[in-house]
Amino acid sequence: MSARILAVELRRSSAPVVGALIAALGVAGLWSVVMSNQGELWDVQWTMLAGFQRIMLVLLWPLALGSGAWQARRDRRSGMEELLGTTPLPTWRRTLPTAVALALCLILGYVVTLAAGAVRVAGRTDYLSTDWLPVTAVGALTLVAAGWLGMGIGRLVPSVYTPPVLVVAGFLVLLLPVQLSKSSEPGAISLLAPNLTTDFDEFTTIVGSVSLAQSLWFTGLAGSGLLLLMVARRRTALVAPVPALLGLVVAVPLLSAAPASGLQRDPGASAEVCTHDGGPTVCVTKAHEQGLADLVGPARRALKSLAKLPDAPTSVHEVTxxxxxxxxxxxVWLHSDNYVPGRGWAAESEDALVVDILAGAGTRPCEPIAYGARAVAGAWLYGRYPAPGQTILPGEEARARDAAWRELKALPAQEQVRRIDAVREAELTCRGDLDAVLAKGAS
Structure with missing residues (x-):
């Protein structure tokens, strides 16, 4: 296949239109989420961007499948099918340039979507791992597999109804694992789908063996589609499923050995980045490194407030x-949920951030979360109730919190210290009823 023939296919086939459509829908999908103020679903981490692109394949993959079938009908639409069938040129020589052109345009459309998202992600994180590369590569491969499979089916069944039927059927098939993931833990079979169906965050990545298994499966599927497209006789199309079956046989054991969700924690994203300026140590996760400078001041103010407790903590750490x-x-542990990449710490002011750090006497909440006791402990350490950022609607919970505060402040100063220290001890180990600990000073 010469570059000249490929260039002709890129100019005259529908491949560029399909690639442009994939890019347009992909970019629209990304930025419609941003316009609805939910950009944190993908714009906080490179792996999340790659993963969100894979989620959008629930729409893009069926479109590529139907587009391949539409492209395969070109000869019939132009009335050239019988004429081309009489030429001595092998079928694969005539169809391969078209398939390559479609694959290139599908990949380009996927890359354009990635580039449109990268503009936003680049300004929201300093953490750049290579985990997003295989996730993106597999996503592009799945589109090629869809396009070639659609071309193969379109040549085998050259009906005008084949493209729309494939689009609808492809969407319904991909929608099934999405619905199953809502009611139960997804299994190895759902990982055979091109689209992701599980939730993830900036500290999550796809297991390497899962990406490998998916690449083998979709390479086999693409090979089967290509064989369907290139066979000269319909009866020889019986061998076309062989590559897909081989890919499936190799992929399923790999997927079965991986976690059911196909995800794992990213140790690089959760690694600590700490201060080294001689003051009390303040650490954040690598994924939230941009927030370290804004956390140092409030964190050290919180440590000063905690110094009134026995065996007071000496460092602040953001934890996942x-x-x-x-x-x-x-x-002192500060939960990573308090940080919003691209926006900073979620507190409304520096004082409110200090209070967030002091909640529960500097501890991460335990389940079930005792919001009232944690808030009272934070307000006592801050020195004011309600403390900045602590707002609650009037009601039973507000009355209970007010009563706990009044009861605590009515005690002798030494007993107040003991009660707050008991709250901290209980939350350190996640043992005991925190409301009872605040009321009695013991777990």
């Missing part, structure tokens, strides 16, 4: 939800 306890007594 999966970090195991118990919390070390010499550390």
């Amino acid at each position: 939800g999966d970090r195991p306890g118990p919390q070390p007594a010499n550390q």
